[in-house]
Amino acid sequence: MTVSSFDYLIVGGGPSGLVLASRLTEDADVTVCVLEAGNDFTHSPEIQIPGLSWGNMGRTDIHWMFQTVPQAGSGSRSIFLPRYAYHLSNLQEELDVIKGQNIGRINNGHAWSPDKEFDAYEKLGNSGWNWEEILKYFKKSETFSVSPEQTRKFGQTVNPAFHGIDGPLHRTLPRWTPESRTTLFEALQVLGVPYNSDPSNGHNVGGFSGYHHIHAGDITRSGAAMAYLEPHKSRANLLVITGAEVTKVLLQRNTSGQSIAQGVEYRRDQKILQVNADKEVILCAGTIKTPQLLELSGIGNRHILEKYGIPVLLDLPGVGANYLPDDHYWTSYTAEIDSTIETKDVLFHDRSRVAQEMEAYKRGKSGMMTVGASSDFVFLPATYFTPPDLLKSLCNKSIEADSAGVERTLMIQKEWLMSDQVPQAELALVPFYMPATGKQAEAGKHYVSFLIALQHSFARGTVHIGSTDPYASPEIDPKLLMDGIDIDLMVEAIKYTRKVTDTGPFKKVIREEIHPGTNVQNDADLRHLVQETIQSVYHPIGTASMLPQEDGGVVDSYLKVYGVENLRIVDASVIPIHVSGHPQTAVYALAEKAADIIKKGVL
Numbered sequence: 343m344t345v346s347s348f349d350y351l352i353v354g355g356g357p358s359g360l361v362l363a364s365r366l367t368e369d370a371d372v373t374v375c376v377l378e379a380g381n382d383f384t385h386s387p388e389i390q391i392p393g394l395s396w397g398n399m400g401r402t403d404i405h406w407m408f409q410t411v412p413q414a415g416s417g418s419r420s421i422f423l424p425r426y427a428y429h430l431s432n433l434q435e436e437l438d439v440i441k442g443q444n445i446g447r448i449n450n451g452h453a454w455s456p457d458k459e460f461d462a463y464e465k466l467g468n469s470g471w472n473w474e475e476i477l478k479y480f481k482k483s484e485t486f487s488v489s490p491e492q493t494r495k496f497g498q499t500v501n502p503a504f505h506g507i508d509g510p511l512h513r514t515l516p517r518w519t520p521e522s523r524t525t526l527f528e529a530l531q532v533l534g535v536p537y538n539s540d541p542s543n544g545h546n547v548g549g550f551s552g553y554h555h556i557h558a559g560d561i562t563r564s565g566a567a568m569a570y571l572e573p574h575k576s577r578a579n580l581l582v583i584t585g586a587e588v589t590k591v592l593l594q595r596n597t598s599g600q601s602i603a604q605g606v607e608y609r610r611d612q613k614i615l616q617v618n619a620d621k622e623v624i625l626c627a628g629t630i631k632t633p634q635l636l637e638l639s640g641i642g643n644r645h646i647l648e649k650y651g652i653p654v655l656l657d658l659p660g661v662g663a664n665y666l667p668d669d670h671y672w673t674s675y676t677a678e679i680d681s682t683i684e685t686k687d688v689l690f691h692d693r694s695r696v697a698q699e700m701e702a703y704k705r706g707k708s709g710m711m712t713v714g715a716s717s718d719f720v721f722l723p724a725t726y727f728t729p730p731d732l733l734k735s736l737c738n739k740s741i742e743a744d745s746a747g748v749e750r751t752l753m754i755q756k757e758w759l760m761s762d763q764v765p766q767a768e769l770a771l772v773p774f775y776m777p778a779t780g781k782q783a784e785a786g787k788h789y790v791s792f793l794i795a796l797q798h799s800f801a802r803g804t805v806h807i808g809s810t811d812p813y814a815s816p817e818i819d820p821k822l823l824m825d826g827i828d829i830d831l832m833v834e835a836i837k838y839t840r841k842v843t844d845t846g847p848f849k850k851v852i853r854e855e856i857h858p859g860t861n862v863q864n865d866a867d868l869r870h871l872v873q874e875t876i877q878s879v880y881h882p883i884g885t886a887s888m889l890p891q892e893d894g895g896v897v898d899s900y901l902k903v904y905g906v907e908n909l910r911i912v913d914a915s916v917i918p919i920h921v922s923g924h925p926q927t928a929v930y931a932l933a934e935k936a937a938d939i940i941k942k943g944v945l
């Protein structure tokens with residue numbers, strides 16, 4: 343067995359792991375080793391070119407192909423829940439129970455969340471975690487660029503109060519927008535939904551064109567690997583080992599009985615190896631794998647560990663417990679539209695058009711390949727799309743909570759339900775055929791779809807080991823739609839989407855509703871449709887929540903695991919409550935702040 347040692351061992355090269363690796367090795371005297379199960383795809387065109395990113399969906403070499411356990415609340419279906427692996431590049435994709443890998447990961451990381459949502463971290467007992475603080479780190483992570491033409495088109499400038507100008511990650515506005523964007527914003531105006539020219543300023547309600555992690559210069563995707571790792575790969579104090587799957591944290595007890603993390607065990611090329619941490623082991627393995635690693639190492643709910651014969655080093659019932667499955671689980675609306683309106687459907691049916699668009703991308707950095715699937719969004723508080731009586735009755739519903747922390751997050755979410763400043767539903771405009779069920783598009787026809795997603799699901803599930811096999815998937819049970827609130831909100835959000843497409847300018851271009859379909863009208867049918875079609879957008883959090891220990895927390899506000907020395911968690915699993923913006927930007931900010939905490943020497 344080969345053993346070596348570093349100051350910090352980082353388990354997982356996703357966004358959080360790579361931010362930490364880059365920031366900690368700014369000090370040449372500090373040594374860091376990143377162990378990542380996946381491989382490095384940073385420079386492959388499928389990762390780099392925004393328009394090709396969707397083609398990565400389902401690639402087992404890039405993703406951990408997780409699947410949930412069958413969901414009683416959604417037709418006993420298992421929901422596909424991919425996770426990126428080896429985030430040395432930053433992607434986005436999905437699927438079933440093995441792993442794929444990709445170091446770094448790139449997404450539409452959006453900071454679009456209102457100040458109130460981040461302030462909730464502090465309200466839950468995490469001192470120093472609030473909007474002002476998170477904004478500081480958003481800005482540290484970002485270089486935001488807009489051209490004069492984009493300022494004219496989107497009404498947005500670089501406002502240094504809310505945007506960074508020299509951070510590692512590049513963000514910009516889309517170069518190509520679908521024709522249906524204008525139709526959408528006109529219809530919203532008729533309905534009284536405001537246009538929001540900068541949803542990053544702490545107020546994210548309304549319709550807007552989102553900015554993406556794309557380099558404004560060469561229009562390639564800007565993710566953790568490209569932004570945080572590539573420029574520093576040659577640092578003598580940084581080692582990144584890919585294809586290294588960590589199987590457990592090595593813990594010892596000192597003479598006073600305190601558990602101390604000493605290193606990790608990992609598998610690479612069929613060999614089992616060990617590496618030691620002189621200062622800390624930092625878990626950045628993500629919401630699904632971090633709780634699994636803790637449990638396999640003897641940290642977790644005593645009953646679960648005992649069930650699998652794992653010696654209990656620390657009884658910490660919060661591990662794997664506060665699983666907030668998705669802030670954006672979704673169904674869809676799809677309709678055929680007037681064929682004079684240009685959509686991306688051409689890319690699915692016309693090879694010569696694909697070649698033409700690739701050429702436009704290569705030569706002029708223009709056209710459909712400069713953007714991902716969706717660039718235009720509507721963020722709606724429930725007060726915009728839910729009748730007041732229904733809202734009141736949803737707020738009065740009681741939901742079972744298995745810890746004080748969960749109970750408090752649910753209370754906060756109920757307050758947000760009544761707020762006209764906290765969005766509850768996102769409609770993402772998808773300019774092509776994308777129904778949530780598998781009907782086929784007809785070649786030559788043009789379609790518009792909306793991904794209709796909830797932003798603050800009330801579901802609370804679990805992620806626990808289902809065996810002692812470190813290479814097996816943990817049991818993922820999001821308990822989708824079991825809370826009695828989400829399904830009603832979803833039904834109302836679908837009705838509102840129909841209202842948008844039935845309004846003025848949109849109504850004129852709609853030919854036929856394909857999904858849900860004109861035969862699905864009453865609430866009972868819509869509820870059934872939601873149960874049968876709901877999908878994940880792959881934004882899980884919370885399985886190692888930052889909360890007071892007595893409230894079911896796993897880490898304190900310095901991200902240190904309660905009751906263990908030298909073990910920290912810095913990834914999406916510590917986020918205790920969802921924000922309405924897509925989470926990746928929050929993860930970058932979290933990791934930037936964590937790096938400062940560690941550098942300041944908070945042990």
Ligand SMILES: Cc1cc2nc3c(=O)[nH]c(=O)nc-3n(C[C@H](O)[C@H](O)[C@H](O)COP(=O)(O)OP(=O)(O)OC[C@H]3O[C@@H](n4cnc5c(N)ncnc54)[C@H](O)[C@@H]3O)c2cc1C
Pocket residue numbers: 353354355356357358359377378379380424425426427428429430433434435436443444445446447449450451452586587588589626627628629631632635879880881882912913914915924925926927929
């Ligand atoms: C398909 C898809 C699309 C998404 N789209 C968006 C989007 O558009 N916008 C957005 O904001 N968010 C998006 N997300 C969510 C976003 O990717 C996550 O919130 C974010 O990546 C979380 O970062 P993390 O560092 O916590 O964990 P992860 O990104 O999950 O990184 C964990 C890393 O640890 C590695 N790892 C895990 N276990 C081990 C082990 N035992 N040993 C070694 N390495 C290990 C993994 O391979 C992975 O590289 C998407 C996610 C997916 C899966």
